Amino acid sequence: MDRMGIGLIGCGGIARSAHLPAIAALREHVELRATADVDGHAAEAAAAPWGAAHSTDYRAVLARPDIAAVIVATPEYLHAEQVSAAAAAGKHVLCEKPLARTLAEADRMIGACAAAGVHLLIGHSRRFTRRYMEIRAAIERGEIGEVRLLRENERRSRGRPQIADLRRRADDQRHPRDRPAALVQRPGGGERAGGG
Secondary structure (H helix, E strand, O other), X not given: OXXXXXXXXXXXXXXXXXXXXXXXXXXXXXXXXXXXXXOHHHHHHHHHHXXXXXXXXXXXXXXXXXXXXXXXXXXXXXXXXXXXXXXXXXXXXXXXXXXXXXXXXXXXXXXXXXXXXXXXEEOOHHHHOHHHHHHHHHHHOOOOOOOOOOOOOOOOOOOOOOOOHHHHHHHOOHXXXXXXXXXXXXXXXXXXXXXX
């Protein structure tokens, strides 16, 4: 069985904590073939266990014909450029959240992927967590009734916060902000990038 070639663009924290372990867990089906990060040491470290190529230029990953899909795990201000370039290169894309800084950027990325005939998946991983899938199914079956308010209290021990943690803590709000949209979609299917 041929394994799907994967490229990783952005080799920071989320790549190390989530994407690289996921690729390893799926190694019967996928193979990391190239990485890119502006920090060359990070790109090299991510590539090393696989014997994969590494670069400081994401375009080197996109230029490879042996890569079918890329993971874009860079800061959101880079997503529009990188996702659009990946689509133009014919690569399927898993893009970390948030997808974009603006609705216009998100629409451009979605349009680029649609025009290229490639899939675009946004990394809202908790949408696939069993408890949230079960809640959504119950809502769809009408077991809960009309949802008018959603409140979640998910506590995790993280020790005493430090000043350097403030940005990370703000970023941690991406999951709680996404869950209401994921649980309560409008009738008729999909969501627009802006949640409308």
